[in-house]
Amino acid sequence: MDNDIDQTNKNFKVMGLSMENLSIYYGLFLVFWGIIVSLISKSESFTSYIPSFLGLPILIFSYLAIRFAAKKKIFMHIVVLFGLIIFFGGLDFLRSLITGNAFENTWADISKLMMLLTSSFFTFQCIKSFIHARKFGEINNQSIK
Numbered sequence: 001m002d003n004d005i006d007q008t009n010k011n012f013k014v015m016g017l018s019m020e021n022l023s024i025y026y027g028l029f030l031v032f033w034g035i036i037v038s039l040i041s042k043s044e045s046f047t048s049y050i051p052s053f054l055g056l057p058i059l060i061f062s063y064l065a066i067r068f069a070a071k072k073k074i075f076m077h078i079v080v081l082f083g084l085i086i087f088f089g090g091l092d093f094l095r096s097l098i099t100g101n102a103f104e105n106t107w108a109d110i111s112k113l114m115m116l117l118t119s120s121f122f123t124f125q126c127i128k129s130f131i132h133a134r135k136f137g138e139i140n141n142q143s144i145k
Contacts, residue, residue: 012132020072023062023079026122030055030086033114041107050089051111058082080126083119090116103142 086092093112
């Protein structure tokens with residue numbers, strides 16, 4: 001996991017991507033995941049689209065963070081909130097593991113596991129990015145004084 005700071009403008013990056021761009025890719029991934037899993041599993045339940053429904057706000061607010069840089073902080077906080085919601089939704093996979101019902105509904109459990117794993121990584125990176133932004137902002141504020 002290549003976390004680094006772009007030396008030219010001190011931006012936090014993950015795998016060479018800004019958090020805004022990573023968030024757009026993550027949102028797209030979730031949207032397509034929900035659609036593809038629903039089609040493959042021939043699900044008639046709207047719950048198979050939950051990753052898509054949760055990925056769409058991540059996609060939209062990430063785009064807004066890029067488009068309206070002055071509001072980036074609030075938009076990215078909304079993005080990480082959806083990342084946390086996805087994480088908590090993915091935790092339901094652990095319930096099925098504990099009760100011994102894991103993979104009785106294969107596609108549902110694969111989706112929950114995917115949500116748990118990917119949102120763990122994504123939310124962790126968002127938090128690291130926020131910490132970096134806080135530290136970098138404090139350094140800038142001190143140098144101005």
